[in-house]
Structures are given as structure tokens and as C-alpha cells.
Amino acid sequence: MPFDYIDFVKAAKREEILAVTGFGAGEVVGFARWRGIEDVGLLWGTRKELWAQPSYEFGYFFDRSHNDWLGHEPYWSLRRDGISRLSQQTFSLPHPRCVYLFNCAEDEFDYERTYCVVLDQNSESIEGRIFVRQNASLNNLASNWIMDAATFHLKGSELHLHIHLARSRVSRSVAEMLEARTELVAEDVIVATTLLFQPRDVVQRSQTHLKKTREYNSLHGRASELPKPTKIEIGRSWLAGIRTGAATGSKKAGHERRAHTRVLWRGMPWQKKLDIPATKVNGGSATQSYLVRFT
Secondary structure (H helix, E strand, O other): OOOOHHHHHHHHHOOOOEEEEEEEEEEEEOOOEEEEEEEEEEOOOOOOOOOOOOEEEOOOOOOOOOOOOOOHHHHHHHHHHHHHHHHOOOOOOOOOEEEEEEEEOOOOOOOOEEEEEEEEEOOOOEEEEEEEEEOOOOOOHHHOOEEEEEEEEEEOOEEEEEEOOOHHHOOHHHHHHHHHHHHHHHHHHHHHHHHHOOOOOOEEEEEOOHHHHHHHHHHHOHHHOOOOOEEEEEOHHHHHHHHHHHHOOOOOOOEEEOOEEEEEOOOOOOOEEEEEOOEEEOOOOOOOEEEEEEO
């Protein structure tokens, strides 16, 4: 059963949200997943934060293994447009602060889960904080909302990742894992935002959880009134058109493979800097750079 933003807000009000504070014995499995000991602690101060923000539920559109997955060609087409807008500084969230929710089905590594990405935009950048809750048993820590150990900032054509752990507590494999999965969520946010601004025949919006929202608002008053969550549906004819074009031999949508400037383990004996030049694929403009910072 997927979770929703109201569930997240209730946990924040009760100060029950956890945060990853370190990684113990274990190993990276699959794509940027962790199997082993994960240290967590309470994320203090959530009760005071203003959580009554518009939220958008994207269902399973960004779960690559689900039948509702957006699809390779639609994803890359939207990603190309989003990257172009970022480069031209015309990229904008639907609200200065809003929340995106992505669902993922159970697989061999994790239970069914919901990702809640809290987004804040100012004149300089867009910040994304990533929270996840799994449909696990109540005695499993994963059944709580947990904030991941990395956040991202979109600054024009640059993607900045910030790992909220001391360098001395982060192994190479863990740093690369956090880097990979945070970058993936950042790209999903770019695609989801671009999707929201497509014509009405492509994207339909509907309000959901009406009774649950009314019940929440009746308890908390107008000062912290929560907007009704918005469910996103995608026109299947639009998806089919892009996919059919791919199937009939059209070339892959032009896209960008970003320039990566990776500064890892600064100050450690194995400090490493990788400068990977951007490349163009089928005419895409290679513009974005990439930087990782530690606390």
C-alpha cells in the first residue's frame, strides 16, 4: 500500500521522522541499494517546520520495473527539455515549495515503498530532500519515514550533491552509492517537473485523499491547512505515440551526458578528483556539471 503526503506530515508533526546517520557492516547491492546495518536517529525540529505545501503524486511512473513506468523514450524526451530549461534558467517548480511522491513496487532488495521529495526553490537554486518509507512490519525501522544521507541542489546547469556525513564515516562504495541514487532522484524531479507543464491532453490532474485531507485540516486549523494532494495521470495516447516512434526506427531523443567533476574523500589519503567531459547524444546540448560535497 503506497503512502501519501498526509501520512508524512503527520509523522513530521509527531517528530517521528528519522534520518540516516551512518552505514555499518554491509554492502551495496543492485543499483545503489544498501544491504546491511544502517544507523538512524531522530530528525529533530520537524514539528516546527511548515509542511502545509502542495503535493503531487506520480504513482509508479518512475519505477523502472513497474508496468506503469513512463518509458525510456518519454523519459529522455522530457529530460532533454528539462535540462534545456535549466540551462536557460527558465526551469521552475509549480510552487516555490512543493512535494513530489514516487511509488516503487517491492523487489528483491526492498519492500514496496514511497519516496517523498521535499523541494524548495529560491532565486539561486532548487533544493531536494529525499525521504522514504517502506511497507515493512512495524518492528522494522524501514516502516518509518527516513531522510536519506544526501540532498541535491540544482543550480542552473549544475547538479550539486551534499552528503550529510563526515568523510571519515563514508567509505568509497557508500559515497558512490549515495551519489548514484541521489542523482537518479534529481533527474526524476527534472522529468516530473517538465511533465507537469505539458498540455492538458498529456497530463491530467485530480485531487485525491479528500476525506483524509478534510479530517487533517479539521484538527489543525486554517493556519496550517494542508492543500488537497494532486494525483497525476498521463495520456496514454501521448505515451504510445512516443513509444511507437521509437519502435518504428526513429533515433533516440537527443540528450545530454553531463560533465562530472567529482571531488571525493577530500583530505583523505585516497582523495580523488574525476573530470569527465560532457558529451552530446543525437544533438543534445551537453551543459550540466556535477559536484559532490561532504559535511
